[in-house]
Amino acid sequence: MHNLYLIIAIGGQRALLPAACVESVVEVTEITSVPCAPPHVRGLFALRSRVLTVIDPLPALGERRTSEHGDQAVIVHVDGHLYAMLVDDVDDVVVIDGAPAAPRALLTPGWASHTEGALELDGEPLLLIDVATIIAGPLDLAA
Amino acid sequence: MTPNDYMFGKGDMDDLLGEFVAETRDTLEALSGEIVAWEKAPDDRARLDEIFRFVHTVKGSCGFLNLPRLERLSHAAEDVLADCRSDRRRPDTALVSAVLNVIDRIAELADALESGAEVADVDDDVLIAALRPAVPPATSSAAAGETSAGLATGADDRAEVAPFPPGEALPRPTAAPLQPRSVARTIRLPVDLLDRMMAGVSDMVLARNELARRLRDGETESATEVAFERLSTCIAEMRDAITRTRMARVETLFAALPRMVRDVSAELGKQVQLEIDGGDVELDREMIEMIRDPLTHIVRNAIDHGIEDAEGRVRAGKPLAGRLHVSARQAGNQILIEVIDDGRGIDGEQLAEKAVMLGLLPAEKAAGLSLDRKIDLIFEPGLTTARHVTAISGRGVGMDVVRANVEKIGGLIELDSRPGLGVRITLRVPLTLTIIPALTISSGGEHFAIPRSAIDEIVRIGGQAVRMGRLGGADIVHIRGQRLPVVSLGAVLGLAPRADQANLVVVKLSGGARYALAVEAVHDHEELVVKPAAPVVMACGVYGGTTLPDNSRPMLLLDVAGIAERAGVLRDGAAVVELASEEPEEEAPDSGVVPVLLFRDLDGVQRGIPLALVERIEDCFASSVSNSAGRMRLNMDGRLLPMLSCGAPIVETKFRVLRMRDGAEELAYAIDVVIDIVPVAIDLQTSAVPGPIAGVMLIDDQPVEFIDAFWLFSQGLGGEPVPEERPVCLLSDDDPWTRQVLAPLVEGAGYNVVFDREAAGGKADLIILPDGAPAPVTGDAPILKLRPLADDRGASPDSLWRYDRVGLAAQLRRHWNRRSA
Numbered sequence: 026m027h028n029l030y031l032i033i034a035i036g037g038q039r040a041l042l043p044a045a046c047v048e049s050v051v052e053v054t055e056i057t058s059v060p061c062a063p064p065h066v067r068g069l070f071a072l073r074s075r076v077l078t079v080i081d082p083l084p085a086l087g088e089r090r091t092s093e094h095g096d097q098a099v100i101v102h103v104d105g106h107l108y109a110m111l112v113d114d115v116d117d118v119v120v121i122d123g124a125p126a127a128p129r130a131l132l133t134p135g136w137a138s139h140t141e142g143a144l145e146l147d148g149e150p151l152l153l154i155d156v157a158t159i160i161a162g163p164l165d166l167a168a
Numbered sequence: 169m170t171p172n173d174y175m176f177g178k179g180d181m182d183d184l185l186g187e188f189v190a191e192t193r194d195t196l197e198a199l200s201g202e203i204v205a206w207e208k209a210p211d212d213r214a215r216l217d218e219i220f221r222f223v224h225t226v227k228g229s230c231g232f233l234n235l236p237r238l239e240r241l242s243h244a245a246e247d248v249l250a251d252c253r254s255d256r257r258r259p260d261t262a263l264v265s266a267v268l269n270v271i272d273r274i275a276e277l278a279d280a281l282e283s284g285a286e287v288a289d290v291d292d293d294v295l296i297a298a299l300r301p302a303v304p305p306a307t308s309s310a311a312a313g314e315t316s317a318g319l320a321t322g323a324d325d326r327a328e329v330a331p332f333p334p335g336e337a338l339p340r341p342t343a344a345p346l347q348p349r350s351v352a353r354t355i356r357l358p359v360d361l362l363d364r365m366m367a368g369v370s371d372m373v374l375a376r377n378e379l380a381r382r383l384r385d386g387e388t389e390s391a392t393e394v395a396f397e398r399l400s401t402c403i404a405e406m407r408d409a410i411t412r413t414r415m416a417r418v419e420t421l422f423a424a425l426p427r428m429v430r431d432v433s434a435e436l437g438k439q440v441q442l443e444i445d446g447g448d449v450e451l452d453r454e455m456i457e458m459i460r461d462p463l464t465h466i467v468r469n470a471i472d473h474g475i476e477d478a479e480g481r482v483r484a485g486k487p488l489a490g491r492l493h494v495s496a497r498q499a500g501n502q503i504l505i506e507v508i509d510d511g512r513g514i515d516g517e518q519l520a521e522k523a524v525m526l527g528l529l530p531a532e533k534a535a536g537l538s539l540d541r542k543i544d545l546i547f548e549p550g551l552t553t554a555r556h557v558t559a560i561s562g563r564g565v566g567m568d569v570v571r572a573n574v575e576k577i578g579g580l581i582e583l584d585s586r587p588g589l590g591v592r593i594t595l596r597v598p599l600t601l602t603i604i605p606a607l608t609i610s611s612g613g614e615h616f617a618i619p620r621s622a623i624d625e626i627v628r629i630g631g632q633a634v635r636m637g638r639l640g641g642a643d644i645v646h647i648r649g650q651r652l653p654v655v656s657l658g659a660v661l662g663l664a665p666r667a668d669q670a671n672l673v674v675v676k677l678s679g680g681a682r683y684a685l686a687v688e689a690v691h692d693h694e695e696l697v698v699k700p701a702a703p704v705v706m707a708c709g710v711y712g713g714t715t716l717p718d719n720s721r722p723m724l725l726l727d728v729a730g731i732a733e734r735a736g737v738l739r740d741g742a743a744v745v746e747l748a749s750e751e752p753e754e755e756a757p758d759s760g761v762v763p764v765l766l767f768r769d770l771d772g773v774q775r776g777i778p779l780a781l782v783e784r785i786e787d788c789f790a791s792s793v794s795n796s797a798g799r800m801r802l803n804m805d806g807r808l809l810p811m812l813s814c815g816a817p818i819v820e821t822k823f824r825v826l827r828m829r830d831g832a833e834e835l836a837y838a839i840d841v842v843i844d845i846v847p848v849a850i851d852l853q854t855s856a857v858p859g860p861i862a863g864v865m866l867i868d869d870q871p872v873e874f875i876d877a878f879w880l881f882s883q884g885l886g887g888e889p890v891p892e893e894r895p896v897c898l899l900s901d902d903d904p905w906t907r908q909v910l911a912p913l914v915e916g917a918g919y920n921v922v923f924d925r926e927a928a929g930g931k932a933d934l935i936i937l938p939d940g941a942p943a944p945v946t947g948d949a950p951i952l953k954l955r956p957l958a959d960d961r962g963a964s965p966d967s968l969w970r971y972d973r974v975g976l977a978a979q980l981r982r983h984w985n986r987r988s989a
Contacts, residue, residue, distance in 0.1 A: 059708070108702065
């Protein structure tokens with residue numbers, strides 16, 4: 026499982042998620058809002074008698090949302106809780122061997138703090154998202 | 169390699185050792201309790217046998233797992249116990265302490281096995297040597313027999329040592345045995361497996377509810393319904409059974425107490441007698457673990473700070489041994505764990521002084537606090553009044569942490585202190601973690617749930633005895649004379665209001681502090697499956713979890729303490745003082761004891777009325793009640809009596825009325841059932857607003873509302889004529905507006921409305937016409953003209969704007985009165 030990754034598209038870019046923490050991909054239809062929650066927490070969503078917390082990864086990455094978010098979300102579990110992370114698109118699951126390397130490009134602070142390096146797929150460098158920190162939201166929240 | 173070699177893989181060994189450590193831990197804890205109990209009743213043979221078996225088992229496991237140190241220690245203990253069994257030795261304090269110390273060492277080593285730590289083995293010998301009998305001063309029998317390295321045989325020892333050497337008494341209580349001997353058939357399960365089962369059953373309950381909804385909506389044959397009922401029953405039973413797997417007896421919480429009390433009291437040189445009650449009450453295992461530390465802390469505090477030393481107790485005229493009573497009982501959907509001591513109580517004054525000194529509280533505020541609030545200061549972090557911080561309880565890990573831990577599991581902690589008499593600390597914990605009875609409310613179009621254990625009562629703004637107000641820029645409410653801060657849920661959560669916040673949910677926090685949460689609507693009481701929310705959601709501070717009710721939309725459970733904090737009420741000194749110096753109650757005391765009739769009203773509330781006002785109590789049929797013009801009348805003995813009620817509908821075919829007479833007039837008040845007649849010195853907290861309730865007082869600790877007879881008579885009577893005598897008002901029937909809009913208004917003012925001149929029989933008492941219409945020729949009835957526009961230019965001078973409600977009502981009343989004059 027260590028070399029399996031899911032290719033997703035968020036914030037206009039393609040990126041990778043470790044397949045090990047992805048449960049499934051769903052359409053998030055009805056979101057119940059959570060008043061007083063930080064903006065990256067979109068609300069709650071019920072799936073087959075389980076309550077998931079819907080997370081928008083863009084604020085953490087420092088990207089601005091240009092359009093209304095779509096319905097697609099990737100279900101991940103972190104620390105015993107289930108989250109639905111909103112994504113623009115979901116592609117394939119691929120095998121990429123080797124450890125993530127430091128990306129050669131200069132990343133914005135948002136991307137830098139929430140990714141764990143880059144892996145190369147057919148010559149295209151893809152950043153590996155750090156799911157746990159994305160769930161926690163933008164860094165200045167934690168301060 | 170021979171076939172007889174046992175080859176344990178490393179993995180196997182780890183598993184076995186892990187199991188051994190876990191089992192040993194369990195066993196040793198129970199063992200300590202048994203040994204202490206045995207010490208107090210050394211003739212209890214059966215108990216001694218049990219203890220021996222425990223130790224024997226431990227020794228056996230040690231041998232099998234090739235753990236020589238442990239084996240040696242347990243073997244030594246076993247020998248001593250064997251001696252006691254065969255009466256070669258009598259258990260005395262020294263022996264018991266020695267055995268307990270060996271047990272401790274075994275536990276220590278077992279833990280070290282797991283953690284890989286090193287424990288020096290130098291002291292093993294000392295411990296084992298201590299197991300040997302002490303040489304008695306006067307009679308010296310053979311002190312020989314100590315040959316082998318440290319293993320006490322005692323076979324030659326005939327030394328008789330008195331069981332309780334004088335001067336060292338731990339008092340021998342005459343009370344019942346401390347805890348039942350417990351060896352149950354058990355298995356050990358990983359908690360995750362149980363959680364999966366619980367989650368599965370919770371989901372099953374939700375699926376069943378959804379099926380119920382669909383069956384309700386569609387057409388179902390009775391066979392389907394029967395099958396569904398069976399399924400529901402099975403699920404309910406399974407849910408109960410699974411819930412019980414999570415439950416354990418509180419005994420496991422109490423098991424460690426005797427040993428701890430013994431040690432702490434010995435260390436502090438105090439004598440404490442411990443009583444334990446209700447060990448067979450059951451609680452969620454996880455809850456038990458979370459209460460363990462707070463309970464330990466509370467008990468230690470009680471011994472350390474509460475119970476006086478021997479001298480102090482003698483001076484106070486108390487028995488030499490302090491009494492500590494720990495009990496558990498179930499009360500509704502809560503478990504109450506109480507720790508009661510008969511020590512010196514909590515000194516509120518001293519706490520307040522200390523708080524001022526430490527700068528936690530300004531001096532003026534401290535002066536304004538009631539004694540209860542001062543005692544509550546014990547929960548302030550950083551406050552400890554121990555004259556010297558003892559190692560045991562004064563580490564600054566104070567009552568604030570205890571309270572936080574209790575609140576974390578949805579529990580409450582209450583303090584009741586009597587100076588010089590003692591302290592009672594009550595921990596209230598919800599009965600299970602997962603399925604919680606809750607109230608659903610909504611504000612701003614969003615629905616939320618509040619755990620029922622946190623709710624004191626629900627009142628409507630505008631209801632009797634509820635008076636809103638402002639104090640120092642903050643909203644407050646007076647409910648039956650008591651002032652509470654008001655927190656707007658919509659404001660705290662930043663919700664866009666959809667409607668008026670017309671309901672107040674009075675919630676209570678740990679320590680009894682209360683406030684009123686203003687919400688828009690109150691919905692239902694439901695049992696909800698509550699699961700913990702994700703950390704980012706919990707970080708908001710105002711939520712306690714998430715739940716998925718029947719309609720499958722996720723709902724948040726509110727954390728009332730968190731909301732109070734976010735709203736800034738109750739925790740800062742100012743609000744504390746506000747609550748404390750409550751408005752003096754306005755009292756209208758009626759002195760003297762009079763018989764009061766207590767009854768249950770139609771809405772289920774217990775109310776009362778002085779018996780002297782009630783002439784008779786009668787049973788009636790609901791069918792003999794008639795409603796006309798908004799008034800209820802009771803057909804009784806061929807007459808129509810005005811009847812009043814609290815407003816709740818009459819659902820039974822039969823009900824009861826209190827017939828009341830004020831000398832001339834009579835009326836009936838509808839109730840559900842009479843409860844009792846009790847002598848009461850009526851002393852009411854009167855309502856602020858006149859209404860059917862005169863006020864409220866406590867009778868036998870129950871709040872009872874008293875009916876205001878004056879108000880009843882003023883409402884019930886009032887000279888309203890029977891319908892046949894209603895004045896007739898003729899309305900021109902020319903347009904729909906007259907029929908739809910005007911006619912009901914006129915009828916409501918007490919008239920019979922007719923539209924046809926002929927039908928009026930020429931005898932109309934009042935005629936209402938549109939301005940400009942021709943007047944009727946017959947009769948001399950007064951005419952009221954209504955003009956369509958508010959502007960009166962061009963209209964008759966005495967006309968009335970048709971929408972001038974006040975003017976219209978005044979005219980109607982005037983003519984009505986004139987007619988009856």
